[in-house]
Amino acid sequence: MRSECRIDTPIPLYAERISAGFPSPAQDYIEKRLDLNELCIRHPAATYFVRVAGDSMQEAGILPEDILIVDRALQAAHGDVVIAGILGELTVKMLELQPRVRLVPKNAAYTPIEMTEGVDLDIFGVVTHVVRALRTAER
Secondary structure, X not given: XXXXXXXXXXXXXXOOOOOOOOOOOOOOOEEEEEOHHHHHOOOHHHEEEEEOOXXXXXXXXXXXXXXXXXXXXXXXOOOOEEEXXXXXXXXXXXXXXXXXXXXXXXXXOOOOEEOOOXXXXXXXXXXXXXXXXXXXXXX
């Protein structure tokens, strides 16, 4: 499931933030060079990428074909989006620890997965970032 993806050329990071409301005048200077590995990967030896299939997490902003950056070194906490192994399958869901342990989809069409006696839950990492192409190169 692990794949190597490294951008060896740091990309310019502009110091001015872009307005998501009304347009603001553009600034013509670069704050520094941005290395996406440095930005997105804290624990390289414990990080992997996985592509999403299905729509159970769409309300969390995770859509089919997105690529998730997953860190196995992080301790999963209540409210984290995790890659979990349950009943021999992997899934991406929000982890709830209170008032009981369950995996919660972020799409009202799906029901939470309750952890019952005898069901093993394995956490394969915490999702730290989502990568999505807004436009394909073919267009």
